[in-house]
Amino acid sequence: MKYPQVLQDLIDxxxxxxxxxxxxxxxxxxxxxxxxxxxAKWSEKTRIIGCQSEAHxxxxxxxxxxxxxxxxxxxxxxxxxxxxxxxxNGRKAEDVLxxxxxxxxxxxxxxxxxxxxxxxxxxxxxxxMLEIRMKQ
Amino acid sequence: MSLKDDFPILSREVNGHPLVYLDNAxxxxxxxxxxxxxxxxxxNSNANVHRAVHTLAGEATxxxxxxxxxxxxxxNAEKAILTSGTTEAINLVAYGWGRANLxxxxxxxxxxxxxxxxxxxxxxxxEERGIEIRYVPVLDDFTLDMEAYAVSLENAKLVCVVHxxxxxxxxxxxxxxxxxxxxAGAKILIDAxxxxxxxxxxxxxxxxxxxxxxxxKMCGPTGIGALLVKNDAFEQMQPFMxxxxxxxxxxxxxxxxxxxxxxxxxxxxxxxxxxxWSAAFEWMSKIDLPAxxxxxxxxxxWTADQLRGIGFTxxxxxxxxxxxxxxxxxxxxxxxxxxxxxxAKGFAVRTGHHCAQPLLNRLGITGTIRASFYLYNTQxxxxxxxxxxxxxxxxFA
Numbered sequence: 022m023k024y025p026q027v028l029q030d031l032i033d034x035x036x037x038x039x040x041x042x043x044x045x046x047x048x049x050x051x052x053x054x055x056x057x058x059x060x061a062k063w064s065e066k067t068r069i070i071g072c073q074s075e076a077h078x079x080x081x082x083x084x085x086x087x088x089x090x091x092x093x094x095x096x097x098x099x100x101x102x103x104x105x106x107x108x109x110n111g112r113k114a115e116d117v118l119x120x121x122x123x124x125x126x127x128x129x130x131x132x133x134x135x136x137x138x139x140x141x142x143x144x145x146x147x148x149x150m151l152e153i154r155m156k157q
Numbered sequence: 158m159s160l161k162d163d164f165p166i167l168s169r170e171v172n173g174h175p176l177v178y179l180d181n182a183x184x185x186x187x188x189x190x191x192x193x194x195x196x197x198x199x200x201n202s203n204a205n206v207h208r209a210v211h212t213l214a215g216e217a218t219x220x221x222x223x224x225x226x227x228x229x230x231x232x233n234a235e236k237a238i239l240t241s242g243t244t245e246a247i248n249l250v251a252y253g254w255g256r257a258n259l260x261x262x263x264x265x266x267x268x269x270x271x272x273x274x275x276x277x278x279x280x281x282x283x284e285e286r287g288i289e290i291r292y293v294p295v296l297d298d299f300t301l302d303m304e305a306y307a308v309s310l311e312n313a314k315l316v317c318v319v320h321x322x323x324x325x326x327x328x329x330x331x332x333x334x335x336x337x338x339x340x341a342g343a344k345i346l347i348d349a350x351x352x353x354x355x356x357x358x359x360x361x362x363x364x365x366x367x368x369x370x371x372x373x374k375m376c377g378p379t380g381i382g383a384l385l386v387k388n389d390a391f392e393q394m395q396p397f398m399x400x401x402x403x404x405x406x407x408x409x410x411x412x413x414x415x416x417x418x419x420x421x422x423x424x425x426x427x428x429x430x431x432x433x434w435s436a437a438f439e440w441m442s443k444i445d446l447p448a449x450x451x452x453x454x455x456x457x458x459w460t461a462d463q464l465r466g467i468g469f470t471x472x473x474x475x476x477x478x479x480x481x482x483x484x485x486x487x488x489x490x491x492x493x494x495x496x497x498x499x500x501a502k503g504f505a506v507r508t509g510h511h512c513a514q515p516l517l518n519r520l521g522i523t524g525t526i527r528a529s530f531y532l533y534n535t536q537x538x539x540x541x542x543x544x545x546x547x548x549x550x551x552x553f554a
Contacts, residue, residue, distance in 0.1 A: 041172040041501035049494070049553070073493045073509050073524060095491040096553075 024124060025116075028108045035128035048130055049096050054103030056110065058090035069148055072141030074098045080152035087117050087153055101130070101142050105149060114157050122146040161533040163188040163440070174503025177538045182323050182351060182482050182529035183507050184373045187437070191376060194436035195429045205425055207402060217428050224381075224431035225418070227438040232353075232368070234360040234385040238421045239431065243350040244274040246369035246384035247317070249421060250346050251278035252397035254367070254390060255315070261287035264313040266343070268293040268301055269519045270322050270329070273512040275348045279317060293318075295519050299325045299474055303333065310341035318345065320352035324511045324525065325473040326457065326482030328352070335365050344390060350374055351480050354531065355450045366390040372430065376532075377437035381430035384421075398423040444532060453481035453530045456539045460528065461485070463543045467550055472525060481530040484511075489554050492526045498549045499526075504542055 024032065038044050058067070058077060067077040074095035081088045087109050093099040108124070109117045125131045125142055161167050164186045169176050178186060198220060204213035206221045221239075228237040240246040259265070265279050269292050283290050291309040294302045299322075310316070316338040321328045331347060338345040346367040352358060354375040360368055367390060371382035386394070396403055396414055400423035405413040414420045458475040464485045465471050472484040486492060496508040509524045510517050517523060528542065 042498065045497055045501055046552075074491055095493045097491075097494045097497055 024120075025108065025112065028124060031104065031107060032124055032127050035130065038129075044129055045097060048100035048104070050100070051103035051107075052093075052096045052099035055092060055099055055106050056088060056090045058092045060092065063092075069141060069145050071144035072098060074141070076102070076141060076145065078102065078145070078148065078152070080149060080156060082114050082153060082156040085113050085115070085157075087112055087114050089149060098141055098145075101125070101145060104128075104130075105146065109149070114153050117153055118150060120150075160444075161535075163190070164533055165189055165192070167533060171503045171505070172501050177504045177534075177542060179528040179530060179534065179538075179542065180505045180507050181354075181531035181534075182374070182480070182511075182527060184379065185354065185376050185531050186533065187378065187433075188376055188440050190440050191378065191433045191436045195378060195433040198429045198432040203429075206428055207419075220432040220435070221426060221428050224435045224438075227435050228383050228385075231438055232358055232360045232385055233362070234368075235388050236386040236391045236418055238384045238386065238418045239426060240369075240382050240384055241380055241427065242371040242373070242382035243272075243348060243369045246367075246382055247275055247346065247348065248278045249384050249394075249397065250317075250367050250369070251282050253394040253421060254344075255279075255282050255288075256286070256397065257395040258393055259286055259288050259314055262289065263315075264289045264291060264309075264311075266291050266293065266306070266309045266313045266316045266318075266338075268306075268318050268329075269295045269515050270301065270325070270327075271317070271319050271513070271515070272323055272348060272350070273514070274350075275317050275319060275346075276515065292515070295516060299327050299472065301329055301334075303330065306334065307337060310337060310343060313338070313341055313343040316343050316345040317348070319348040319350075321349075321355075321480045322513075322516070323351050323482070324484050324513045324516055324527065326351075326475065326480040326484075326529075327473060328478040328480065331363070331365075335363070339364070351482075355446065355453075355480055357446055360385045372434040372437065375437060376441060377434040378427075378430040381427040381434055394421070396420055396423065400424045402426070449532050450481075453532075453534065454479060456530050456534065456536050457481035457483050459536070460530075460539050460543065464546070467543075467547060468554075472520060472522075481534075483528045484525040485528075486522060486525055487550065487554065490550070492524050494553070495526050495549060498553070499542075499545060502545045502548075504528075504545060 063077040069076040074093050076093035076098050078091035089106050091102040166186050202216035204217040206218040225237050293306045296302050318334055320331050335345050344366040347365045349368050349370045353370045366387045368385040373379040403420050403423040461471045461475055461483050469485040469487055492508045496506050499506055507527045
């Protein structure tokens with residue numbers, strides 16, 4: 022799949038890293054990339070089901086442009102959110118909806134993309150897409 | 158040759174590092190003899206058990222029933238029903254004994270320390286039958302409130318209690334729990350999933366009415382476990398699964414059932430798994446379990462002390478008889494992140510609520526990191542583990 026350049030650059034950077042610890046450190050650092058979603062606004066409606074951590078998000082679509090606001094108590098989960106933020110924020114909703122979650126596997130940041138309780142990424146990705154569809 | 162050499166998986170690397178497997182409370186690794194026994198069964202003897210006269214069926218039946226002989230001998234038990242594991246064994250008590258013997262208004266006593274497997278079946282039965290459930294609280298020293306237990310036994314028909322906590326490693330005062338339950342006229346089920354890997358329990362002497370456990374936590378295969386039952390409780394049970402193998406005869410007007418354990422083993426059973434479990438028993442029979450238990454508890458206690466020294470909160474006490482389980486939390490690094498960092502360095506630990514949410518609610522937390530040690534783990538691995546934990550804390554805290 023052809024990804025937006027900013028995401029492709031990120032995939033390239035990740036694939037150059039061989040050490041798993043360094044990959045996790047990079048994801049950890051990307052937790053700073055999220056648009057803050059204050060804890061005061063966290064609710065059952067914003068919670069990502071299936072994450073071991075407390076992870077919440079809301080998606081705003083203004084004039085067809087997507088903005089993801091999110092946060093988690095796990096820095097790595099928030100780092101995954103940071104990656105999605107880089108991939109989708111400021112882009113047209115119709116373009117974002119073409120995105121598939123496979124890029125996470127290409128980056129080597131996850132062992133599996135199956136939607137299980139231990140893998141919040143897939144649930145995170147699916148919730149973002151659902152919210153965009155609902156707000157288009 | 159070290160004991161570790163019997164386990165082929167322990168020679169592999171994970172993320173470029175030698176695997177250090179510390180998730181034994183979830184499942185243990187399998188020695189080569191177990192893997193070989195299951196492979197040999199499928200290669201040479203595969204057939205369905207019981208009603209057939211051909212040679213393969215005879216070998217399969219012998220293999221399956223040999224496992225029952227091992228269980229009865231290992232635990233000194235009169236009746237051993239083979240199940241898919243601890244969960245099915247507890248459900249068998251709920252539906253096989255509970256439905257036949259509990260009436261609306263009857264009381265079941267559980268504890269806050271139970272695994273979900275020993276809570277949910279009773280909640281379902283409670284909703285179905287109007288049965289009252291009482292929970293014995295856990296005290297701040299991680300033990301059960303025995304005074305509250307004694308009070309809760311009034312009008313109780315059944316007590317269901319975990320022998321050793323999968324989160325805390327705490328071994329409950331099971332002898333006292335059993336004795337008080339019987340004095341109150343209640344039957345008692347012991348969830349021994351975390352106990353049997355460390356302790357060769359004598360079921361007759363133990364004097365519980367039911368005891369449930371799984372093979373995979375004691376070097377056996379997944380998908381098989383057992384329910385031990387005292388004879389009088391066995392006579393009070395009714396089958397909750399009907400089908401092949403559990404019947405004496407079937408006509409269009411009704412069926413009669415077998416009178417032995419087969420009555421509760423409807424359908425084609427776990428034959429290869431039973432063969433594998435027998436091999437695990439044979440392998441474990443050559444191990445000095447009490448000596449290893451002392452060694453592992455000492456490693457767990459050392460690990461817990463080290464973690465406290467680094468600033469972790471440790472949930473457990475590691476006293477004599479407890480399991481070699483260390484549950485801990487760092488004040489700032491999320492448990493899931495910590496486990497991922499450990500995995501990146503080759504350490505397998507578990508995180509989350511460990512299927513014991515009522516206990517974690519009682520402790521005021523939502524999850525822990527859990528390192529659990531078993532026969533093949535060493536002090537050297539524990540020292541490497543602590544060294545890696547220090548590295549992670551220095552880098553990310």
